[in-house]
Amino acid sequence: MNYKGKRVLVTGADGFIGSHLTEALVRGGADVTALALYNSFDSHGWLDDLPDDIRNHIKLVRGDVRDSAFLTRIIRGQSVVFHLAALIAIPYSYAAAQSYVETNIMGTVNVLEAARQWDTERVVHTSTSEVYGTALTMPISESHPLQGQSPYSASKIGADMMAQSYARSFDVPVVMLRPFNAFGPRQSERAIVPTLVRQAIDANCLAIMVGDTSPIRDLTFVEDTAAAFLSAGSADLEFGHPYNAGSERAVTISDVLDLVLELSGSNKPVRRDENRLRPQNSEVRALLADSSQLQRATGWRAQTDLREGLKRTIAWWRGRFNRGLVRHEMGYMT
Numbered sequence: 001m002n003y004k005g006k007r008v009l010v011t012g013a014d015g016f017i018g019s020h021l022t023e024a025l026v027r028g029g030a031d032v033t034a035l036a037l038y039n040s041f042d043s044h045g046w047l048d049d050l051p052d053d054i055r056n057h058i059k060l061v062r063g064d065v066r067d068s069a070f071l072t073r074i075i076r077g078q079s080v081v082f083h084l085a086a087l088i089a090i091p092y093s094y095a096a097a098q099s100y101v102e103t104n105i106m107g108t109v110n111v112l113e114a115a116r117q118w119d120t121e122r123v124v125h126t127s128t129s130e131v132y133g134t135a136l137t138m139p140i141s142e143s144h145p146l147q148g149q150s151p152y153s154a155s156k157i158g159a160d161m162m163a164q165s166y167a168r169s170f171d172v173p174v175v176m177l178r179p180f181n182a183f184g185p186r187q188s189e190r191a192i193v194p195t196l197v198r199q200a201i202d203a204n205c206l207a208i209m210v211g212d213t214s215p216i217r218d219l220t221f222v223e224d225t226a227a228a229f230l231s232a233g234s235a236d237l238e239f240g241h242p243y244n245a246g247s248e249r250a251v252t253i254s255d256v257l258d259l260v261l262e263l264s265g266s267n268k269p270v271r272r273d274e275n276r277l278r279p280q281n282s283e284v285r286a287l288l289a290d291s292s293q294l295q296r297a298t299g300w301r302a303q304t305d306l307r308e309g310l311k312r313t314i315a316w317w318r319g320r321f322n323r324g325l326v327r328h329e330m331g332y333m334t
Contacts, residue, residue, distance in 0.1 A: 080234075105155055199268070
């Protein structure tokens with residue numbers, strides 16, 4: 001994974017996983033261009049949270065992957081493109097499905113077209129474990145059927161198929177990485193772990209509000225997920241083929257909740273919030289990765305166990321509270 005001096009573009013660099021990947025690339029000596037979604041708040045998302053010694057070595061660019069001409073300009077001359085930009089909040093996909101098609105499918109086509117035009121050395125396309133839907137067999141290998149159980153997952157299946165088709169039709173060197181549920185610092189409360197952690201340590205929350213706690217998930221600490229991306233960007237992998245990246249450890253949301261309460265020292269009551277439930281046939285009941293293909297090809301394996309990852313996540317959230325950043329950033333959901 002020698003990225004020293006290599007020109008690299010990260011789309012979605014302003015997001016949770018994208019910011020960690022960008023940081024890892026800079027530490028590895030890459031010449032990084034980080035694409036953040038344009039906004040009028042003079043913000044680069046989580047990139048603004050990076051230490052100065054990292055941020056000062058990043059070329060920050062604002063734009064939108066739905067703009068094909070823009071992508072054609074910024075991909076020119078890049079050796080590797082890590083494509084993470086996407087709409088990812090599952091609940092919002094029920095309300096605005098078309099926007100997921102435009103960003104996740106058409107945005108991916110725009111990246112692939114630009115990479116094809118400029119003979120980019122490699123594109124790493126970000127898939128998701130959500131494309132598998134509720135597991136029919138576990139652990140889930142890459143041969144598991146794809147099931148669109150939400151507009152979000154359907155849009156990611158479409159993006160995956162476009163990536164695969166560009167590899168087969170035009171010999172675009174695209175690797176498809178399929179991360180399972182990442183967690184850790186800088187994750188928004190759209191995800192279950194930060195939702196539980198923030199409520200557990202927030203003095204303004206008198207109870208912890210949760211939805212269904214029975215689903216099973218494969219939770220991977222975000223630094224391990226970023227390491228999987230680094231492997232996918234450099235190792236000898238089959239183009240147009242998906243590779244799972246998960247911890248290979250199954251845990252229920254109820255188990256995660258119990259561990260968050262233990263590690264945070266919270267004894268708050270837990271209450272069910274019907275507004276946090278997915279539609280019945282849309283909830284993914286179980287996810288557990290078989291990451292053996294990626295492990296054999298690259299040697300990658302998740303290194304951080306759930307307890308240690310949650311400790312580090314809780315410490316990060318406490319730091320945000322101590323610096324008075326949570327109210328401004330998230331507001332309160334009491």
